[in-house]
Amino acid sequence: MNLGLTDKPVIVCASSAGLGKATALEYAREGARVMLCARRESELRRAVDEIKSATGNEPRHVVADMTKPGDIVQLVEQTVAAFGGVFALVNNSGGPPAGTFEQFDDAAWQGAFELNLLSYVRTIRAALPHLRQARGRIVTFTSSSVRSPIENLILSNTFRTGVMGLAKTLAAELAPDGILVNVLGPGRIHTARLDQLDQRRAEKSGLPLEQIRSDALKGIPLGRYGTAGEYAKVAVFLGSPANSYVTGQTLLVDGGMVKAY
Ligand SMILES: NC(=O)c1ccc[n+]([C@@H]2O[C@H](COP(=O)([O-])OP(=O)(O)OC[C@H]3O[C@@H](n4cnc5c(N)ncnc54)[C@H](OP(=O)(O)O)[C@@H]3O)[C@@H](O)[C@H]2O)c1
Numbered sequence: 279m280n281l282g283l284t285d286k287p288v289i290v291c292a293s294s295a296g297l298g299k300a301t302a303l304e305y306a307r308e309g310a311r312v313m314l315c316a317r318r319e320s321e322l323r324r325a326v327d328e329i330k331s332a333t334g335n336e337p338r339h340v341v342a343d344m345t346k347p348g349d350i351v352q353l354v355e356q357t358v359a360a361f362g363g364v365f366a367l368v369n370n371s372g373g374p375p376a377g378t379f380e381q382f383d384d385a386a387w388q389g390a391f392e393l394n395l396l397s398y399v400r401t402i403r404a405a406l407p408h409l410r411q412a413r414g415r416i417v418t419f420t421s422s423s424v425r426s427p428i429e430n431l432i433l434s435n436t437f438r439t440g441v442m443g444l445a446k447t448l449a450a451e452l453a454p455d456g457i458l459v460n461v462l463g464p465g466r467i468h469t470a471r472l473d474q475l476d477q478r479r480a481e482k483s484g485l486p487l488e489q490i491r492s493d494a495l496k497g498i499p500l501g502r503y504g505t506a507g508e509y510a511k512v513a514v515f516l517g518s519p520a521n522s523y524v525t526g527q528t529l530l531v532d533g534g535m536v537k538a539y
Contacts (some may be wrong), residue, residue: 282519284309287361287412289353291344291401292370292458294321296469297419297513300506301368302337303329304514310366312337315344344371344397345389354404364408366517369418370396373471374433376478382433390433394420395440402448413456417517418445422465422530425538430482438463442528443466458525460516465532466494468503500533 283305289323290453294316305312314337315327316322322339332337342349357364370425374390375382398418402409409416420438421428427435442461449459470505476494480487495501509531515521516529530536 279314279520281308281515282516286310286365286370287313287357287363288366288517289313289315289357289364290368290370290404290482291315291333291353291397291403291453292340294318294325294339295369296471297464297467297506297509298368298370299325299328301513303332304507305366305517306330306333308514308518309335311361313353313360314339315342315349315353317341317343323390326381328477342526345392346402347400348449350397350400350406352402355407358408363412364405364411364414365519366415366417367401367409368517369401369416369511371397373421374431374437375410375431375477376430376475378419378430379432384473386433394434395435395444398441398444400466403456409452409457410455414458415517416434416445416448416452416520417513418461419513420461420528422463422532424437424461424463424528425530426536430479438503445528446526453525458516458521459522461510461528462513462516463528463530463532464509465530465535466498466503467506467509467531472491472503498533498535502533504531504533 286306288310292298302312307416321339329450340353342353378497420441423435445459445461476490480490
């Protein structure tokens with residue numbers, strides 16, 4: 279299938295590692311003009327080099343913290359200056375801290391709101407004039423927790439469901455402009471973040487890490503963690519011209535883990 283991405287300008291947020299980097303790599307493979315961002319420049323440079331040597335297509339990068347409004351404006355402005363517009367915006371950021379209700383004060387709730395919901399409102403607002411011009415695509419990464427809450431992740435469970443409400447509403451509001459808006463929920467995709475979460479579960483429960491992992495696999499019908507590359511292919515399809523009729527949807531990439539419809 280031709281995804282129609284040659285020379286399309288694309289922003290992939292939080293993309294020096296994990297799901298973001300894999301998505302940037304797939305876009306680069308498809309010939310898109312890709313802008314990466316993250317907080318640490320050294321990691322960004324490493325990701326740019328990796329993507330360039332794998333695809334021959336050199337992405338650009340901006341150092342940006344998704345919780346800082348000024349950084350988000352810079353990210354969009356520099357993308358437009360470099361590539362002349364924005365066709366696809368892929369929203370992603372770090373995960374909030376793990377923990378239960380009584381562990382978090384107002385500052386923690388506010389921080390998670392800014393990281394996992396308000397940041398996406400800001401990226402969409404900044405990119406919207408360009409997305410309108412391009413009749414573009416918005417894809418936002420959340421978690422399988424939008425269908426089934428995950429134990430010990432109350433901050434994530436709370437704000438990521440808000441992203442679904444945002445996306446479903448925007449899908450209708452922006453449809454007349456030809457902009458398609460979707461959400462992706464990773465289940466257990468093997469990245470550094472997943473390793474950290476498994477490690478914390480092991481420490482909290484006192485069980486060996488291997489047991490935590492083998493118990494997790496029992497809940498996944500496909501019997502393994504997903505790879506970031508598998509996840510990225512779905513993200514890139516939704517955020518491409520080849521996707522011309524899927525909007526307002528939340529799709530889990532979870533190997534069948536979540537049993538809800
Ligand atoms: N992997 C999974 O199976 C899974 C499942 C459910 C949900 N998720 C969620 O999906 C998102 C991505 O997960 P991942 O597994 O790819 O994580 P990861 O491997 O830890 O990668 C996170 C990336 O985001 C960047 N980042 C973190 N905080 C940022 C910020 N404030 N501003 C800009 N960039 C930031 C990091 O670079 P810097 O640190 O340099 O900024 C890095 O490039 C997270 O929100 C995670 O909670 C993942």
